[in-house]
Amino acid sequence: MINKKFLLIIGLIASISLTAHAQTKSKNKVEPLWWINPNDYVYSELNAPKHMKMPKVVLPDADGDGIPDQFDLEPNTPAGVPVDAHGRALDTDGDGVPDYKDKELLTPQKCFPVNADGVGVCPESQCCTDVKKELQKIIDEGLASKKADCSIASLPSIQFKSSTKLSKDAETILASAAAQLKASPSCKVKVIGYGASSKAAQQLSYDKVSAVIKYLVEKEGISESRVIFVYGQDGDANTVDLQPTTEDGPNSVPAPHPNLKSKK
Amino acid sequence: MVSKKYTVLTVLLLTLGVASYAQTAAWDWKDSSVVPVKSITQYNEFLQNKNPFPAKPRNAWEFSGALGTSSVTGDSKSKMGLGASVSLRKALNNIFSYRLGYYYSYNVGGNGERYDYYGRPAYETAPLSPVYANKYKNNSHNFAIDLIASLNTFSNYRGDPTSNLYVFAGVGVGLSTTKVEPHDSTKYIYEEHIPQTQLLAVTGHTLIFTTFDVGAGYAYKINKKFNIGIEERIISPVKHVNYITGFNSQTGTKNIYYFTALKLNFNLF
Numbered sequence A: 001m002i003n004k005k006f007l008l009i010i011g012l013i014a015s016i017s018l019t020a021h022a023q024t025k026s027k028n029k030v031e032p033l034w035w036i037n038p039n040d041y042v043y044s045e046l047n048a049p050k051h052m053k054m055p056k057v058v059l060p061d062a063d064g065d066g067i068p069d070q071f072d073l074e075p076n077t078p079a080g081v082p083v084d085a086h087g088r089a090l091d092t093d094g095d096g097v098p099d100y101k102d103k104e105l106l107t108p109q110k111c112f113p114v115n116a117d118g119v120g121v122c123p124e125s126q127c128c129t130d131v132k133k134e135l136q137k138i139i140d141e142g143l144a145s146k147k148a149d150c151s152i153a154s155l156p157s158i159q160f161k162s163s164t165k166l167s168k169d170a171e172t173i174l175a176s177a178a179a180q181l182k183a184s185p186s187c188k189v190k191v192i193g194y195g196a197s198s199k200a201a202q203q204l205s206y207d208k209v210s211a212v213i214k215y216l217v218e219k220e221g222i223s224e225s226r227v228i229f230v231y232g233q234d235g236d237a238n239t240v241d242l243q244p245t246t247e248d249g250p251n252s253v254p255a256p257h258p259n260l261k262s263k264k
Numbered sequence B: 001m002v003s004k005k006y007t008v009l010t011v012l013l014l015t016l017g018v019a020s021y022a023q024t025a026a027w028d029w030k031d032s033s034v035v036p037v038k039s040i041t042q043y044n045e046f047l048q049n050k051n052p053f054p055a056k057p058r059n060a061w062e063f064s065g066a067l068g069t070s071s072v073t074g075d076s077k078s079k080m081g082l083g084a085s086v087s088l089r090k091a092l093n094n095i096f097s098y099r100l101g102y103y104y105s106y107n108v109g110g111n112g113e114r115y116d117y118y119g120r121p122a123y124e125t126a127p128l129s130p131v132y133a134n135k136y137k138n139n140s141h142n143f144a145i146d147l148i149a150s151l152n153t154f155s156n157y158r159g160d161p162t163s164n165l166y167v168f169a170g171v172g173v174g175l176s177t178t179k180v181e182p183h184d185s186t187k188y189i190y191e192e193h194i195p196q197t198q199l200l201a202v203t204g205h206t207l208i209f210t211t212f213d214v215g216a217g218y219a220y221k222i223n224k225k226f227n228i229g230i231e232e233r234i235i236s237p238v239k240h241v242n243y244i245t246g247f248n249s250q251t252g253t254k255n256i257y258y259f260t261a262l263k264l265n266f267n268l269f
Helices: A002-024 A039-047 A126-148 A168-183 A199-219 B002-021 B037-047
Strands: A188-194 A227-233 A239-245 B061-072 B081-091 B096-109 B135-150 B163-181 B201-203 B206-221 B226-237 B257-268
Touching: A168 A199, A168 A239, A188 A199, A199 A227, A199 A239, B061 B096, B061 B135, B061 B226, B081 B257, B096 B257, B135 B206, B163 B226, B206 B257
Parallel strands: A188 A227
Antiparallel strands: A188 A239, B061 B081, B061 B257, B081 B096, B096 B135, B135 B163, B163 B206, B201 B206, B206 B226, B226 B257
C-alpha cells in the first residue's frame, strides 16, 4: 500500500513539474502532429488566402475601350474613341451626339435639340429680334411710300374686235397710257387679258395681251421690266385692261396652246 | 487517510487547472521558429510559392504518466493487480508516431488449486509429481518501443481534432520476478520462484524475455499542452512463458499481460 501511495504522489509531482515546465519553455515547437489537422492550412487558404498566388484577373473587353464588357454601358464603341468611366464615347457638350460624330463640339444648351451631326439651332436674342422688327418696320414703311409714288389712278381699257390686231383707237389709247407711264417711272403696268372658257379662248387672250405688250414696248418704248403679263382671266374676251401697279410680275409667259394660235 | 485523499485530489485538480490555463499558439505556417534547420530551404521555397507544401514543423514530445490495473492470463486465475507507466511519444507525421515506454505491473493470483505437470487440474489425474502450487505474487517490468497509428482522419469539416483514437504495436524486453506459495507448504509463505527454463536469460530469480505488444487507446484534449486518455495494452512474451504466474512448465496457458490505464499526457513545448 505504501508503494501505491508513493507512486501516486511521485506521479502527481511529475505532473505538476511538467505542467510548470510547459508554461515556461519557449514555443519553438508545435503540438504533436496527431493533434494537428493538415487541412487547416488548406481550408484557411481557400477561405481567406494569405499565401496563395492569385491569378491576374482578365476581363473581356470586346470593343477595346479599356472598360470591361461587364461594366461597359456602350459595348460597341468604335476603336480609338475616347470613353468615360462607363465605356461611353465622350460627349463634351452633352447634346447626345458623341464627340467623334459631333460637328459642333461645344453646342450651347440653349441651342438644343441638335441634329444628327450635333449641330443645334440657336434662338435669336431678344435684342436681335427687336432690331429685326425695327428694320422690317422701316422697310415696310419705305415700300409703302414707294407704292404711293405711283400716282396714276387708272388707265383705259383696250377694246379688240374679233381679231388680235390693234385698232387705230386702241393705238391712240395705248399712246396716251404710255405717256402717263413715262410720266410716272415708279409705276408698272399690269396687262390683263380675259378668256378662260376654253383652250382657244385662253390662247386668244394670250395673243391679245402679247399684242398690247409688243406695242407698248416696241412702239412706245416702255421698258419690258415695267410690264406684267396676265392673261386667261374671267371677263369680256375682247377687252384688255391696263392696270397701274407697283407689284412685281412676269413680263412674258410661254404660250399656253401654241397650236391654237390665231393665224391672223 | 481521508484528509490525504482530499489533498491528493486537490493537487490533481490544481494540476489540471494549471495545465488547462496554459496558453499555446496554433500552428502558423508563417512561423519560421518552428521550422527545423534542415527544412528551412523548403520553408523559404514555400514562402516564395516555389514549393506548394509547407515544411513540416518541429513538434513536441508527449510525456505520459499512467496508472491502472494489470492482470496476467495463465493457469492460475489472476486477481486484479496494479500497473503504472511512463512513456515518451513523438510524432513521425500526422498519422504515425513512436513511443518509448516503461511499464511496471504488480500481479497477484491463484486460488489454491493444484495442477499436474501438464497443467491439468490435479484432481483429474493421479497426483504425478511434480505438482505445483499456483498462488503467486509477481513484479514485472517492460521496456518497449511502440509504433502508434492515429485512426483520426484529416477532417474536412472542422479544425484540429479534440480527441484521438489510436492503435499500436511494439516490441520490448520484459523482466519478471515471481514468488509462489509451494503447494506442499503449510506455512503459506511466498518463496522465490526459480524458473526451470532455458529461456532468454535468468538472472538469479529474475526471468528476462522478449515481448511484443498491441493495444488501443483514446485521448481527449483538454488544451494544447494537456490531454487525458485511457489505454488498453496487451503484452505477450514472444516465446511461451508460463513462469510468471508461478507454474513451472511450458505446456499450460501462456502468460499474457493485460494493462488497462488512465493516462495523463503532457506536450513538452
